Structures are given as structure tokens and as C-alpha cells.
Amino acid sequence: MNKKQMNIIPGRTGAGPVFKKACVTSCQKILAQIRDAKAAMLDESCGALGVREQMLRLALNEAEALAWQTVFPHLIFPTLAAEKIQGVAAWNQHQRLLDERVPVFPFKN
Numbered sequence: 001m002n003k004k005q006m007n008i009i010p011g012r013t014g015a016g017p018v019f020k021k022a023c024v025t026s027c028q029k030i031l032a033q034i035r036d037a038k039a040a041m042l043d044e045s046c047g048a049l050g051v052r053e054q055m056l057r058l059a060l061n062e063a064e065a066l067a068w069q070t071v072f073p074h075l076i077f078p079t080l081a082a083e084k085i086q087g088v089a090a091w092n093q094h095q096r097l098l099d100e101r102v103p104v105f106p107f108k109n
Contacts, residue, residue, distance in 0.1 A: 030073060030074045033074045034064060034067070034073065034074055034077050037077060037078055037081065038060050038064065038081070041056075041060060041078075041081050041082075041085065042056055042057065042060060045085050045089075049085070049088075049089045049092070050092075051088055051089060051092045052092075055088050055092070056085065056088060059081070059084035059085055059087065059088045060081055060084065060085075062084055063077060063080035063081040063083070063084045064077060064081075066080050067080050
């Protein structure tokens with residue numbers, strides 16, 4: 001009997017139940033890590049930056065979507081999320097400056 005034939009187990013195809021359970025457990029851990037990080041970043045950013053919560057949620061969702069396109073989403077997500085939050089804060093600050101700005105040429109009646 002050659003090596004190839006010895007590794008074949010009749011009636012078993014694909015991954016075994018132990019491997020499947022390990023994969024599911026691993027994915028659940030990654031999902032929990034990202035969920036917890038999102039919640040913490042949202043709580044911290046809402047109060048500190050004075051930005052609308054909906055804008056932060058959208059930014060965090062976008063960061064999560066980008067992170068899931070990588071090999072290690074749980075490692076990449078915090079950095080992407082921080083960059084997105086900084087972008088929202090900068091955009092919000094810019095909008096505040098525009099709102100406070102006095103028109104150079106006021107309209108005359």
C-alpha cells in the first residue's frame with residue numbers, strides 16, 4: 001500500500017467535526033473582538049469629539065468592511081477605525097468653521 005492510499009479514510013470527506021468547531025470558535029472570537037472594539041471606540045469618540053453618533057457608526061462600519069477584506073481583520077480594524085474616526089472629526093471641524101464663517105460680501109437689500 002502506498003502513502004496516498006494510507007491517508008484516505010473511507011466515508012470521510014472534507015474537514016472533520018473537530019476542525020469545523022475550531023474554525024467556528026475562531027471566527028466567533030474575531031467577531032467578538034471587533035464588536036467590542038467598535039463599541040469602545042464609539043463610546044469614547046462620541047463624548048470626546050462631539051460628533052454625531054450616526055457619522056461615527058458609519059465610519060466604524062466602513063472600517064470593519066475594509067478590515068474583513070484582509071487576512072487579519074481583527075488586527076487591522078483598530079487602525080482603520082482610528083483613521084476613519086479622525087476623518088469624521090476633521091470633516092466635522094471643517095463644517096463648524098464653515099458655519100461660523102462670516103460672509104465676505106453680505107447681501108444688500
